[in-house]
Ligand code: R7I
Ligand code: MG
């Protein structure tokens with residue numbers, strides 16, 4: 001049909017970072033707390049507090065995945081773990097399990113038994129999904145390879161089937177968003193559902209597919225469980241696919257894992273509508289600096305596009 005370009009690659013990665021940064025102050029709060037303490041979510045998005053938008057672990061780990069793909073063209077586990085360890089700043093708000101695993105990587109220890117046993121059956125947290133966007137971009141044309149690379153990008157920290165499928169489902173949604181010119185919600189959900197494997201993902205995707213664009217998404221959940229937040233973020237995008245502010249306001253308004261759901265929803269809008277969908281006022285506030293932040297993320301988007309085109 002058409003070849004996606006630099007605009008959509010940058011839109012996806014920067015949309016993730018901006019959604020993460022705008023949603024971060026409200027992580028862990030309930031829908032009601034956010035409303036009564038801060039007002040309506042649309043105002044939080046159009047007028048975020050502070051001069052600089054600081055992103056969290058979600059973006060920091062996405063950068064590690066992007067650096068690995070830019071350098072290796074696929075998920076190389078050794079390179080990925082080195083990126084996670086080198087980029088690691090615990091003050092960015094990593095999950096407790098993720099912290100322990102990455103600190104083991106940084107010490108050069110065998111992190112695999114730790115990742116497998118940190119929670120019963122491994123972590124089903126959002127951590128594998130929140131960082132997977134670069135896999136969705138680079139492998140957008142080959143769904144089987146995308147599914148496998150998403151699994152490999154999850155494994156160092158997330159071995160639970162739900163943690164892994166969160167990454168796979170979101171990478172798949174990213175690829176669909178990237179290739180879409182005229183968004184067809186029914187078709188979008190049909191393709192995601194056809195690929196879903198666990199009962200949890202099948203239920204959440206089928207439930208999201210039945211909602212009308214204005215319906216509340218609170219029944220889908222936005223907690224730290226991948227099968228809840230991933231599908232909720234997909235639904236925030238699908239409700240208003242070209243409207244970045246609306247999609248992340250909806251994500252933040254749900255409460256709970258606000259930075260992560262807004263990051264995932266923002267990345268999907270960016271992959272579909274391009275970097276111009278992100279309000280300039282937000283993009284300008286996104287933190288920047290040598291080897292990190294806005295300029296580094298923009299460079300990585302160009303490098304991923306080159307990998308995609310190979
Ligand atoms: O998944 P992960 O990287 O965390 C990502 C979240 C995002 O919201 C980020 O914005 C950041 O705030 O953290 O890190 P994990 O430690 O693997 O998972 C996050 C949390 O999910 C854990 O600290 C646990 O509380 C919970 N969790 C589980 N609890 C019980 N049983 C994850 N998996 C399990 C489980 O199997
Ligand atoms: Mg975070």
Ligand code: MG
Nearest residue numbers: 027093094095
């Ligand atoms: Mg947290």
Ligand code: MG
Nearest residue numbers: 027257259260
């Ligand atoms: Mg979070």
